[in-house]
Amino acid sequence: MEISRQKIESVELEDDRVFTWPTLVVKEFLAAIFVTVGLLFYSYFVDAPLREISDPGQAENPAKAPWYFAGLQEQLVYFDPWYAGVVLPSIIVLGLILLPYLDNNPKGNGYFTFKERKFAIPVFVSGYVFWYVLVYIGTALRGPFWTFFWPWEKWTHDFPTPPPLHNLSLPWGIALLVGFYGIGYAIPLFVKRDFFRNMGIIRYALTLGLLLTMIGTVGKMILRLAFNVKYIIETSVINI
Amino acid sequence: MKDPDSKKKFKDSVNEIWRSVFRHGYKDTPRNRILQIISNVWLHLHPAQVREHGTKIRFTWCMGGITFFIFLFETITGILLMFYYTPDVNKAYADTMDLMYVVPFGRLLRNCHRWGAHAMVITVSIHMLRVFLTGSYKAPRRFNWVMGVFLLVITFLLSFTGYLLPWDQLGYWAITVGMNMAGATPFLGHEGPFAQVLGMTANNDVRFALMGGSTIAAPALLRAYVWHCIGIPLIAAALMMVHFWRIRKDGGISGRL
Numbered sequence: 214m215e216i217s218r219q220k221i222e223s224v225e226l227e228d229d230r231v232f233t234w235p236t237l238v239v240k241e242f243l244a245a246i247f248v249t250v251g252l253l254f255y256s257y258f259v260d261a262p263l264r265e266i267s268d269p270g271q272a273e274n275p276a277k278a279p280w281y282f283a284g285l286q287e288q289l290v291y292f293d294p295w296y297a298g299v300v301l302p303s304i305i306v307l308g309l310i311l312l313p314y315l316d317n318n319p320k321g322n323g324y325f326t327f328k329e330r331k332f333a334i335p336v337f338v339s340g341y342v343f344w345y346v347l348v349y350i351g352t353a354l355r356g357p358f359w360t361f362f363w364p365w366e367k368w369t370h371d372f373p374t375p376p377p378l379h380n381l382s383l384p385w386g387i388a389l390l391v392g393f394y395g396i397g398y399a400i401p402l403f404v405k406r407d408f409f410r411n412m413g414i415i416r417y418a419l420t421l422g423l424l425l426t427m428i429g430t431v432g433k434m435i436l437r438l439a440f441n442v443k444y445i446i447e448t449s450v451i452n453i
Numbered sequence: 454m455k456d457p458d459s460k461k462k463f464k465d466s467v468n469e470i471w472r473s474v475f476r477h478g479y480k481d482t483p484r485n486r487i488l489q490i491i492s493n494v495w496l497h498l499h500p501a502q503v504r505e506h507g508t509k510i511r512f513t514w515c516m517g518g519i520t521f522f523i524f525l526f527e528t529i530t531g532i533l534l535m536f537y538y539t540p541d542v543n544k545a546y547a548d549t550m551d552l553m554y555v556v557p558f559g560r561l562l563r564n565c566h567r568w569g570a571h572a573m574v575i576t577v578s579i580h581m582l583r584v585f586l587t588g589s590y591k592a593p594r595r596f597n598w599v600m601g602v603f604l605l606v607i608t609f610l611l612s613f614t615g616y617l618l619p620w621d622q623l624g625y626w627a628i629t630v631g632m633n634m635a636g637a638t639p640f641l642g643h644e645g646p647f648a649q650v651l652g653m654t655a656n657n658d659v660r661f662a663l664m665g666g667s668t669i670a671a672p673a674l675l676r677a678y679v680w681h682c683i684g685i686p687l688i689a690a691a692l693m694m695v696h697f698w699r700i701r702k703d704g705g706i707s708g709r710l
Contacts, residue, residue: 230502234489237499237508244515245522252526252572256564263553266546267625269668276626279616281574281609286630295645298634309602312585313595321588323707325512330588337585451639451646 274357283351284344290359291434293452301430305340308423312337315420317412340427378443386446390453393432397425498697500705507706512587516580520608521693523573527611530566531682538618540678542671545620570612577608589707597699600692607689614681617674628669628677636660 231237264273278286288297320329327334354361356368360375381389398421401408409417433453436442446453456462471479477488487501506512537556538548552559581601584590590598617628636642640651641659648658655667665672700706 229505231505231508232483232486233499233501233503234486234496236505237503238490238496240508240510240515241518244519248519248522248572249526252565252569253561256561256568259564259568260553260560261564261567262623263549263619264622267620267622269625271622272629273622273626276630278627278630279613280571281612282631285634294634294637295639295642298631299638299642299645306602306606309605310599313590313592313598316591319591322591322710323587323589324709325587333588334586338582341582 275355275359277352277355280348280352284347287347287351287355288430291430291437295451296453304423304426311419311423315412315416315423317416336424336427343427343431376441378437378441380444380447381442383446383448386444386453389445393429394422394425397421397428498701500701504706504708506708513706514579514583516576516583520573520576520580521697523569523576524689524693527566527569527573528686530562530569533562534566535682540618540675542620542674545618545674549619549621566615570615574608574612577605581605587707594699594703594707597696597703600696600699604689604692604696607685607692611681611685611689614677614685617669617677618681620674625669628673632660632664632669632673635663 277283285297285302288301291297292301316333318330318333320326321333350361353364356362357370360372362368380386398418401417401421412420433442433445436445444452476492477485479485490496490499490501534552537552537559539545549563552563554560556562584598584601590601613628613631617624633644636655636658637645638659639645640647641653642648643653643655643658643660645653655661661667663673663676664670665676
C-alpha cells in the first residue's frame with residue numbers, strides 16, 4: 214500500500230516506447246480543449262443558418278444538398294440521378310472498402326512516403342482533391358437553376374441560354390464506352406507488364422475498373438463541357 | 454490541528470478517499486504512470502506505453518481522436534437540444550426559433566451543434582487522408598480501414614439526417630435533393646432505371662421507405678429525428694468500439710516495423 218512512496222523504479226521500455234500517461238494523454242486533453250474552445254468561439258460569433266419555415270410549394274432556387282454532398286449534386290449536370298446520386302457514391306464507397314485488398318504494395322506501411330507508393334498516392338489524392346473541387350463548385354459557384362457563376366460574378370436570373378445538348382448515336386456511344394474500358398484495361402498490359410504480374414487478374418480487374426470509372430467520370434464531364442454531349446448512351450431504360 | 458497526529462490523520466483520510474476513487478497512487482512514478490492508464494476505465498482504451506512517433510501530431514494529425522471527441526461533443530449538445538426540440542412539423546421550426554431567440558444559451562448551443570457537425574465531417578475526412586498517406590490501411594490493419602469507411606458514411610448520414618430537423622427551407626430542399634436521388638436508385642427507386650422490374654412506384658420504393666411517405670412531411674421529420682438521435686448514433690457507437698478495439702488488436706498505432 215505504499216506505492217506512492219516508492220523511489221523511482223527503473224523500468225526498461227521496449228524499443229522507442231514512451232508512457233502513454235502523460236506523453237499522449239496530455240496532447241489528447243489539449244486537443245479536446247482547443248476543439249471545445251474553438252467551437253465555442255466560432256459559435257459565439259457565427260450563427261448557424263436558419264431560413265424561413267419550410268414550404269413545399271416554394272422551392273429554393275438553387276436547392277442545394279449539404280455541402281459534403283454538393284459534389285454529387287454537381288455530378289447531376291453530367292449524369293442522370295441514378296448514377297450521380299446512387300451508383301457513383303456506391304462505387305466510391307466500394308472502392309474505399311476494397312482499397313486495402315487491392316493495394317498489395319507491401320512498402321510504405323506506417324509512415325509517410327511518396328517514393329515507395331508512386332501509383333497509390335497520386336490516384337487516391339487526385340480522387341480526394343476531385344471530390345472537394347466538385348464540392349466547392351457545387352457549393353459556391355452554382356446559382357439559380359444550377360447555373361455556373363464565378364466567385365466574382367453576381368448571381369442573377371439573367372444569364373445566356375446554355376447551348377443545346379446532343380446525344381451520341383447508340384452505336385458510337387457503345388463503341389466509345391467499350392473502347393474506353395477495353396483500351397484502358399489493355400494499355401498497362403503492354404506498357405507495364407509488371408503491374409499485371411504483381412496484382413494478379415482479380416486485383417487487376419477491380420483496380421483498373423475503379424480507376425477507369427474515375428477517369429471516365431471526368432471524361433464524361435469534359436465531353437459535356439467541351440462538346441455539349443448529354444448522353445453517350447441513350448436508350449429507353451437507361452442513359453449514361 | 455493542534456494534535457501533532459492530526460496532520461497525518463488528515464493526510465491519511467484524503468489518501469483513503471483518493472485510493473477509493475483511483476486505483477493508483479498520486480505520486481509520479483513509472484508504476485503509477487502505467488496504472489493511470491490500465492486502471493482507468495476510460496483511459497485503458499490506450500496501451501500503457503506507446504511508440505513515440507505515434508504521439509507526434511505531425512504523424513497522426515490528431516484527427517481520429519478529434520473526430521471521436523467531436524462525436525462526444527455532438528452527443529452532449531445534441532442531448533441538450535433534445536430538451537427544447539419536438540420533431541413535429543407544427544413545432545419543429547418554432548422550437549428552433551425559440552432556441553435561437555428565447556432559450557438562454559440556446560443560440561450558442563445550436564450553433565455549437567451545427568458547426569461541430571460540419572467540423573466532424575471535415576476531421577473524419579482528413580483522418581482518412583492521413584491514414585491513407587501513411588499506408589496504415591495495409592495488413593494487418595485492412596479490416597479496420599473498412600470499419601473506418603463505414604464510420605465515414607455514418608458521419609455523413611448523421612449530419613444529413615440532422616439537416617432536416619430545423620424544418621426550414623434550407624433543410625427541407627436539401628433533403629428533397631437527396632431523396633430525389635434515392636428515388637432514382639436502379640431497381641429500388643421508382644424514378645430509377647429498371648424500376649418496373651420490381652414494380653416500383655412512389656408509394657413503395659426505397660425513397661418511400663426512407664421518408665415514410667411519398668413527400669417530405671411529418672413521418673419524414675420523425676424518421677430523420679429518430680435516425681439522427683438514436684438509430685445512427687447507436688450504430689456509430691458500435692462501429693467505433695470495433696474501430697478502437699481493432700487498433701489495439703492490430704498492434705497499436707501503425708509505424709515502421
